Amino acid sequence: MTLEALRAAGVWVSTTAEDIAPRLTDWRGATGGPAAALLKPASIAEVVAVVRAAGEHGVPLVPQGGRTGLVGGGLPGAEGGAWIVSLERMRAIRQVDAAGLSATVEAGVVLQALHDAAAKEGCVFPLSLGAKGSATIGGLISTNAGGVQVLRHGTMRALVLGLEAVLPDGSVLNQLGGLRKDNSGYDIKQLLIGGEGTLGIVTAATLRLVPAPAARAVAWVGLHSPAEALALLRRVRGALGEAVESFEIMPAAGLALVLRHIEGVRAPLAGAHAWHALIEVTGRGAPEAMLGEVLMAAPEVEDAVVAASDAQAAALWRLREELPEAERRDGGAIKNDVSIAVADLPAFYEAVVAVMAGAFPTLRVMAFGHLGDGNLHLNFRAPEGVDDRAWVEANRVPVRRVLHDLIADWGGSISAEHGIGTLKAAELARLGDPGKLAAMRAVKAALDPKGIMNPGKILV
Numbered sequence: 365m366t367l368e369a370l371r372a373a374g375v376w377v378s379t380t381a382e383d384i385a386p387r388l389t390d391w392r393g394a395t396g397g398p399a400a401a402l403l404k405p406a407s408i409a410e411v412v413a414v415v416r417a418a419g420e421h422g423v424p425l426v427p428q429g430g431r432t433g434l435v436g437g438g439l440p441g442a443e444g445g446a447w448i449v450s451l452e453r454m455r456a457i458r459q460v461d462a463a464g465l466s467a468t469v470e471a472g473v474v475l476q477a478l479h480d481a482a483a484k485e486g487c488v489f490p491l492s493l494g495a496k497g498s499a500t501i502g503g504l505i506s507t508n509a510g511g512v513q514v515l516r517h518g519t520m521r522a523l524v525l526g527l528e529a530v531l532p533d534g535s536v537l538n539q540l541g542g543l544r545k546d547n548s549g550y551d552i553k554q555l556l557i558g559g560e561g562t563l564g565i566v567t568a569a570t571l572r573l574v575p576a577p578a579a580r581a582v583a584w585v586g587l588h589s590p591a592e593a594l595a596l597l598r599r600v601r602g603a604l605g606e607a608v609e610s611f612e613i614m615p616a617a618g619l620a621l622v623l624r625h626i627e628g629v630r631a632p633l634a635g636a637h638a639w640h641a642l643i644e645v646t647g648r649g650a651p652e653a654m655l656g657e658v659l660m661a662a663p664e665v666e667d668a669v670v671a672a673s674d675a676q677a678a679a680l681w682r683l684r685e686e687l688p689e690a691e692r693r694d695g696g697a698i699k700n701d702v703s704i705a706v707a708d709l710p711a712f713y714e715a716v717v718a719v720m721a722g723a724f725p726t727l728r729v730m731a732f733g734h735l736g737d738g739n740l741h742l743n744f745r746a747p748e749g750v751d752d753r754a755w756v757e758a759n760r761v762p763v764r765r766v767l768h769d770l771i772a773d774w775g776g777s778i779s780a781e782h783g784i785g786t787l788k789a790a791e792l793a794r795l796g797d798p799g800k801l802a803a804m805r806a807v808k809a810a811l812d813p814k815g816i817m818n819p820g821k822i823l824v
Contacts, residue, residue, distance in 0.1 A: 367401055370417055376404035376453065387448050388439065390431045394787075396439025399426070399446045406453040408528065408536065408567045414449060415565065415816075416534035424819050425449050427561035429503025430474065432495035434699060435785030437507065437560040441820040449565060451502050458568070460485045465573045466525055466542045471502025471566050478571075487573040490517035490609075494685040502566045508558030510781030512610045512644075512684075515736035517574070519781065520557055526570035527553035532563070532812040542570035555807060560783050561818040563811050577646035580609075581655040582677035585668040586637030587613075590710040592664040593641050593735055597706075600643060603658045607651060610644040612684050614732035621690040622683050629683055633667045641735070642684050644677075687732060691743065695752035697730065698744040698760045702771055703780035706738040712774050716742060716767065723766050724759065726750075739780040742767065768795055789824045 371377040378384065379401045388396050400423070405411045418425045424446040428438045440446040454470040457478065461467065462485040469478055475489075475496040482489045493499065493511035503509075505527070510519045517523065525542035539553050556564050587593050593613050601608050616638055622629055633640075645651045652670050659668045671677035691697060704712045713731055720727050726747035733741040744763055746755035768778050772795050784792050793801065805823060 375410045378402045397442035398444040399440045399448045401447045404450045404453045411530045412534050415530050418816050427565045429500035430498040432499045434782045435787040437783050437785035437821050457481045466570050468570045470568045473501045475499050486576050488576050490574050505557050505566050506560050507783040516609045523572045525572050528568040529556050529564040529566045532817050540570050560821050562821050578648045579651050580646040581652035582671040582680050583643045584632040584680045585641040586633050586666040587639045590713050594710050596664045599662050604645050607645045607647040611736035612642040613735045614640050618687050618732050621694050622686050625690040625693040626686045637666050696756040698763050700742040701780050701782040704738050704776040784822045793824050
């Protein structure tokens with residue numbers, strides 16, 4: 365089946381530069397290679413038709429969500445000729461089951477829309493991130509997204525109960541039942557979660573919900589260092605247990621960027637602090653009082669404020685969520701998303717600062733992220749007064765190589781939640797576990813022998 369035949373069958377197809385050009389760039393501003401067509405199927409039957417047509421003609425397919433990824437996973441390769449497959453027309457929320465605490469939604473549903481639908485039923489989908497207004501469920505599944513609630517609820521792997529997808533041969537994986545127990549062999553859906561579209565196209569999913577909390581407390585804390593932040597995390601979890609949903613950290617320089625570039629925000633504390641923590645706990649009773657008591661007794665805390673309303677809580681969260689945008693407005697950076705054992709994170713950060721100071725003396729380190737699950741966003745910024753774009757282009761490869769070697773020494777991961785895409789594929793091949801890489805290549809060859817599914821991503 366050709367593009368003309370797909371169009372005649374009802375599939376939305378465009379080959380015009382006007383439609384395709386915006387799909388060749390992602391949130392970072394990175395640009396992919398040329399694409400032959402943009403397709404927007406509106407049903408699983410149309411996705412099947414697209415995949416089978418691509419298989420017949422050996423055409424590469426590049427599944428695309430909200431284009432909020434940071435590793436090039438949703439961009440076509442330099443070889444050209446690919447069909448971009450956008451799931452944006454598949455936005456149905458098929459069911460929200462408050463009794464069973466699940467929701468079945470199509471891949472093009474935007475995360476914020478799922479949050480809103482769940483809230484109407486007294487439930488919460490416990491995954492949130494700064495791009496919730498544009499990131500899609502299909503993209504979040506394909507990248508095994510994390511976000512700010514992993515500490516309690518886990519990544520997308522833990523939240524996907526069932527999956528519907530079209531595999532490279534055009535067959536349909538239909539596992540939307542959402543069974544809490546199913547011990548009937550290989551869990552094929554887990555191969556697609558985090559697979560970045562290299563093993564199939566996710567079309568719908570059944571996702572785990574949790575009851576809306578009776579109450580929540582959000583606090584902003586001033587601290588001296590990541591070591592004190594880790595000590596405070598242990599103290600808060602020791603006192604409040606699983607009620608702790610989020611524990612984020614950011615340096616003073618990060619807060620300064622948000623205050624400089626984002627309108628309508630203000631400093632949460634009166635004094636200056638080298639580091640800041642954002643903590644959220646939920647539960648019954650008065651979690652704000654319990655959290656306040658812990659913070660008042662904690663010697664690590666230099667100053668703190670507990671939100672007195674939902675509006676104040678939202679204002680505190682905005683300071684953290686807007687940091688990536690503020691940093692982007694301030695200039696280019698070499699962005700990294702790494703994972704280290706939680707207990708090692710403060711010492712690892714100090715090692716990064718020391719190693720980078722020796723290898724790249726004028727580089728500026730910006731570190732922030734999810735302390736509770738060991739996920740640190742390590743961004744390296746150009747020296748003051750230097751052309752940031754030219755500096756990033758000249759230094760991204762050697763800087764990342766030094767960082768990745770250090771991560772390997774510490775037993776960490778070069779990708780915590782953003783995936784591999786094209787950006788980290790060569791480094792994964794260099795540093796990845798040989799046994800795991802061999803198994804991944806075997807799975808890819810078995811499921812996608814023609815190599816049409818998002819080629820060039822993850823594996824090189």
